Amino acid sequence: MLDFPTWRKVWLWLITGLCIAAALPSLLSATSVRWPDVLPDPMVNLGLDLAGGSHILLEADAAQVATQRLENMEENVRNTMRRAEPRIRIGDVSTRDGRLSFMLDDPGQVDRARELLLPSINGTGLVREWDLAVEDGNRMILTPTSEGIDQAVGDAMESATEVVRKRIDELGTREPTIIRQGDTRIVVQVPGLQDPDQLKALLGQTAKLEFKLVDQNALPSDVQQGLAPPGSEIFAYADTSAFAGSSLAVRRLGGIRGDNLTGAQQSFDPQTNEPVVNIQFDSDGGRRFAKLTTENVGKPFAIILDDTVLSAPNINEPIRGGTAQISGGFSVETANQLAISLRSGALPVDLAVIEERTVGPDLGADSIKRGMLAMLVGSLLVIALMIASYGRFGVYATVALVINVAMLLGIMAALNTTLTLPGIAGFVLTIGAAVDANVLINERIREERKRGRRVIAAVENGYKEASRAIYDANVTNFIAGVLLFLFGSGPIRGFAVVLIIGLFTSVFTAVTLTRMWVADWLRKSKPKDIVL
Amino acid sequence: MKLLKLVPDDTNIKFLRWRIPFFAISILLIAASWALVFTKGLNYGVDFAGGLEVRATFTQSVEAPVGELREKVATLGYGDPVVQRFGEDNQVSIRVRLPDDVSADKEAAQAAANDIVETLQSDYEDFRLDGNDNVSGKVSGEFRQTALYALLAAMAAIALYIWVRFEWQFGVGALFALFHDVSLTLGMFSLFQMEFSLQIIAAILAIIGYSLNDTIVVYDRIRENLKKFRKMELPALLDLSVNETLARTVMTSVTLLVALLPLLLFGPASLFGMVAGITLGLFVGTYSSVYMAAPILVWLGVTSDSFVPTETVADQQEKKARGLV
Numbered sequence: 111m112l113d114f115p116t117w118r119k120v121w122l123w124l125i126t127g128l129c130i131a132a133a134l135p136s137l138l139s140a141t142s143v144r145w146p147d148v149l150p151d152p153m154v155n156l157g158l159d160l161a162g163g164s165h166i167l168l169e170a171d172a173a174q175v176a177t178q179r180l181e182n183m184e185e186n187v188r189n190t191m192r193r194a195e196p197r198i199r200i201g202d203v204s205t206r207d208g209r210l211s212f213m214l215d216d217p218g219q220v221d222r223a224r225e226l227l228l229p230s231i232n233g234t235g236l237v238r239e240w241d242l243a244v245e246d247g248n249r250m251i252l253t254p255t256s257e258g259i260d261q262a263v264g265d266a267m268e269s270a271t272e273v274v275r276k277r278i279d280e281l282g283t284r285e286p287t288i289i290r291q292g293d294t295r296i297v298v299q300v301p302g303l304q305d306p307d308q309l310k311a312l313l314g315q316t317a318k319l320e321f322k323l324v325d326q327n328a329l330p331s332d333v334q335q336g337l338a339p340p341g342s343e344i345f346a347y348a349d350t351s352a353f354a355g356s357s358l359a360v361r362r363l364g365g366i367r368g369d370n371l372t373g374a375q376q377s378f379d380p381q382t383n384e385p386v387v388n389i390q391f392d393s394d395g396g397r398r399f400a401k402l403t404t405e406n407v408g409k410p411f412a413i414i415l416d417d418t419v420l421s422a423p424n425i426n427e428p429i430r431g432g433t434a435q436i437s438g439g440f441s442v443e444t445a446n447q448l449a450i451s452l453r454s455g456a457l458p459v460d461l462a463v464i465e466e467r468t469v470g471p472d473l474g475a476d477s478i479k480r481g482m483l484a485m486l487v488g489s490l491l492v493i494a495l496m497i498a499s500y501g502r503f504g505v506y507a508t509v510a511l512v513i514n515v516a517m518l519l520g521i522m523a524a525l526n527t528t529l530t531l532p533g534i535a536g537f538v539l540t541i542g543a544a545v546d547a548n549v550l551i552n553e554r555i556r557e558e559r560k561r562g563r564r565v566i567a568a569v570e571n572g573y574k575e576a577s578r579a580i581y582d583a584n585v586t587n588f589i590a591g592v593l594l595f596l597f598g599s600g601p602i603r604g605f606a607v608v609l610i611i612g613l614f615t616s617v618f619t620a621v622t623l624t625r626m627w628v629a630d631w632l633r634k635s636k637p638k639d640i641v642l
Numbered sequence: 643m644k645l646l647k648l649v650p651d652d653t654n655i656k657f658l659r660w661r662i663p664f665f666a667i668s669i670l671l672i673a674a675s676w677a678l679v680f681t682k683g684l685n686y687g688v689d690f691a692g693g694l695e696v697r698a699t700f701t702q703s704v705e706a707p708v709g710e711l712r713e714k715v716a717t718l719g720y721g722d723p724v725v726q727r728f729g730e731d732n733q734v735s736i737r738v739r740l741p742d743d744v745s746a747d748k749e750a751a752q753a754a755a756n757d758i759v760e761t762l763q764s765d766y767e768d769f770r771l772d773g774n775d776n777v778s779g780k781v782s783g784e785f786r787q788t789a790l791y792a793l794l795a796a797m798a799a800i801a802l803y804i805w806v807r808f809e810w811q812f813g814v815g816a817l818f819a820l821f822h823d824v825s826l827t828l829g830m831f832s833l834f835q836m837e838f839s840l841q842i843i844a845a846i847l848a849i850i851g852y853s854l855n856d857t858i859v860v861y862d863r864i865r866e867n868l869k870k871f872r873k874m875e876l877p878a879l880l881d882l883s884v885n886e887t888l889a890r891t892v893m894t895s896v897t898l899l900v901a902l903l904p905l906l907l908f909g910p911a912s913l914f915g916m917v918a919g920i921t922l923g924l925f926v927g928t929y930s931s932v933y934m935a936a937p938i939l940v941w942l943g944v945t946s947d948s949f950v951p952t953e954t955v956a957d958q959q960e961k962k963a964r965g966l967v
Contacts, residue, residue: 159912167781310752463752465781469773477910484909488901495897498646532844535916539848541901546855546894553890560651579862583855586803590796590854594847597792599785601840605847641645 114629122626125618126513133520154523157530157604159469160478163301164309167465168274170294175266175459176259180205183230183240183252187212190226198223202249210252217248224250237261263294266458271296274461276454277312296461306468308447316416316460317451319368319389319436321402324410324422328359348418350439358419360412366402370395374452376445379437385445386437389452396432404428413438415448481534492545500552501641502631506624507548514544514612514619521611532605540612543584547620550576556642565640566632573625580621584613648896649889657884658877661937668934672822675829682832685724687839690786692779693739694755699732702768706734711762718761720754726837729911733772735837751776789843793824796847800854808861811942816857819927819935823853826926827919837915845916849923852898856891856931863887864936868944876944880936895928 136154158165184205191198199215214223224242231240231252239258243251271290278286278298287299303309325342338344338359345360347353373390391399402411403425412422413436420438440448492511496504518540522529529537555572563571588610595606688695700706708725715723715736724737738758740751755776762769777785797820805813827846831838863883871879902924905917 307756463776464778466776467773468775470771477912480908480910481905481913484904484907487904491900491904492897495646495900499648499893501645531841531912531916534913535841535844535848535920538901538905538920539851542852542894542898543855545897546859546890549890549893549897550859553887553893556889557886575866579859582804582807582862583858585807586800586854586858587851589799589803590847590850593796593799594792597788597795599788599792599840602789602792602843602847605844609847609851 114626119626122622126517126623129517129520129524129615130513131520132524133516133518136519136523137516154519155526155528156478157528157533158299158301158467159531160529161301162469162475163299164303164306165465165467166298166306166309166313166463167291168296168298168313168461169464170263170267170270170296170459170461172259172263172294172459175263176208176254178459179254179259179262180208180210183210186230187227187252190230191223194222194226198226208254212250214248214250220244220248220250227252263459267294267296269455269458270461273455273457274298274313277450278309280450280454281309281312295464303468306466310463310466311444312447312450313461314463315447315451316457317368317448317454318416318456319371319452320365320414321368321399321434322360322362322365322412322414323402323406324412325359325361326409333357333359345412345414345417345419348415348420348438350444351420352439353419358412358422360414360419364402365411366395366398368395368452368456370398371452371455374449376440376442376449379435382437384437385440385442386435387440387445387449387452389434389436391432391434393432396430399432399434400428400430404430492541496545496548500548503548503552503555503624503628503640503642506627507545507552507620509627510548510619510624511541511544513623514615515541517615517619518608518612521615522608525611527607527611528604529608530601530604532601533608536605536608536612539609540616543587543613544616544620546583547576547580547616548624550579551621551624552642555640559640559642565637569628569632569640573621577621580617584617588613647889649892653885653888654881655885655888656881657932658881658937658940661877661933661940664933665937668822668930671829672825675825675832678829678832682835684828684832684838685835687837688737688775688777688782689840690782690789690838691739692777692782693737694751694758694774694776695735695737696755696758696762696774697728697733697735697772698762699730699770699772700734700766700768701732701770703732705731707766708734711736714761714765715758718754718757720758729914733911751778785840789840793843793846796850797821800850804858804861808865809944811939811944812861812865814942815935815938816854816861818938819853819857819930820850822930822934823849823923823926827923830922831919836918839915841916842919845919845923848920849927852920852924853927853930856894856928857935859890860884860887860931860936864939864944876940880939884932884936891928891932895924898924 184203187200187210188203191200198219200212201215203212204210214220224244227242227250231242232238237257238255239261241253241255243253245251267290271288274296275286275288278288278300281300281303283300283303285301287297289297291297298309298313300306300309325339328339328342332339333344334357336344336357341363342359342361344357346357347355368389370392371389372392375388377386377388378384379386407425407427410422410424413420415436415438420436423437436448489511493508496507496511498504500507515537518537551572554576555568558568558571558575559565591606591609591613595603595610598606684690698706706727708727711734712723712725715725715738720738720740724735724739726735726737727733728735736758738754740754755774759771759774763771797817800820801813801817803813804816824846827849830836831842836842860883863886864880867874867879867883867886871882874882899921902917902921905913906921909917
């Protein structure tokens, strides 16, 4: 018991020192000492429930990815067959029941058609993306494989996360956290942002921009009833547009998409002074835009954003400079949002907000202040009680307790975990466990003394006998913590992480460190009796 | 220096003598708790029920106009709102459980939240929005499910570990004590209709942790005494074990209580529910370790043979006396 070799002491102090050093930035930040920015972020992250800010959980519509993919395939099939030499004529194209089917006019071309489609069917990755079957000799059926859909959803989520990150960076908020969660979700946490509406408006926009020619042959009465002529489709005007409430028929093919943008800025139309968005195409996009406008001077073309028509101006002259202006009843704010969305690219899939939490920064700061005060008072009471009950051993216990808190903070900072409200429950539990360990040990030493054991034997037995209960209690709580982490959702996990780390620090400080101090003291002063 | 002793030395309280009435009361309380939970239900917060919650401070008022707010929000047509004081007298939490068709439609849910906030902001000049939560029915369903699974998995694993380390009777005893604690806590939350949120789950987990600590300390002593006093009657042995650990039980509970009380009295409002839950659990957990976890062993029939000691302390002393060691 008294035998504490020097190397072991050095070891213990080294661990303690390291953990406390890791905690220092977090502790000092409370007293507003700046930590140099060059060093990796060393502070314990405070969850948004403590620090204030916005938390948004976005969910992607996986079915939409599948539908979109089917539509893309349809377009791909049409283009491939049209460009084939000689051209392969197809008809009765349908995308019902989640699969694409079409008929070849000439059954003799089936093998060539299959050959041409092979690259699209196999995809670029390792998984086969489509199954191809031929029915009745000339009907080809493409069915998406589930692996292919999974991969498409995965890819879409990956780029969606990237787009979300770009858009939020444009907001200029500090240290946003954007993490993919599960198969179809993205968590966005922005500390300090109190008004999430702006954020949501920004993320709710897919920003799929299209320029399509207006079908002038469509009968207005048909269009209003939702009947599109062959080769056309119908889009409603945006709510902000002057024609809100009515619809427009546009030609399916021959339009261009806003994929090739290099820039987008909010500005004002010099004539009407209304807010507009200026966009710039890259060379490829500019060339196609120039071609479209040159070939269709005098005709109207629709500017379509996320499947609603913003405006449908006439093409007065070819637009060759690779720039264009989008108008459509914007306010300065909405125009700016659109510009940001366009700059960061279109979302490959619609994202919906399924959970949203905001905590005002005032409240968070107030919570922390009051929490700190309460904890301080609580700690002082605990210290007083421990010292009054156990004298010198109580002093050791409380010093160990303080080190425990510092170590726990330090390890949390080093592991870059986040402290949330449920985490505070874990903190309280950890402190409780540490106090309990010392109470157990000290009570046991008392008992051993009462039985007439001599000082050193009593202390030795006290530690030994109490350790069994401490060990069992900690292992059980550890098992519980691990399971909570595995099965629990966000807030429960926050609790579990603190609990697990806390079990280690509390055993280390309450058992090992106090034992070292007690051993030192016993060896140095060789007391005949101890006050306990 | 005279040190403080919360429990006098050598207590000899006959805890086990009252085991049948105490057990009967506890079983009744457990039954009553579940009856409450099933009839009155839990006051689910938006975490578990879905819907939206708006928290606000009326910066210029001494007291938030709770009744008026309830009527105002009700006229907006999103069903009956729950309006509660929250922390200070001028702080409120307004919860609206959206109808399913609105809740499923994300934009409608959004519009509802904006509608409520804007209406109140225009009606009250000193309305300061402190925060709002908006949880869709899908997410809240998942929260309920994962919380339940996590709790059940943790409890099962705890019982299993105690069975392996002690004996099956101890595993059953510990599980029963935990069940008792969780039941009574849920019953309290149902009785007082305190908001039941994810934070409360964290509190329940902390309660389980404390209660478990207590139970294991008592069990450890029982295990030790079973080896030491092989001839002693079980009730007497249990009484002895509880008495021996009583000083520790009281000391730990009081220490934690003095740490929790300041948090309860002047800690942040956002922590109140959680701290109240933990404080409640401290009492319930301590009680269950002494009055449930130990007495149940009498009925489950623990014997000293459970720990198959190859030789007892008495045997060892005898050997020593004969000079065999």
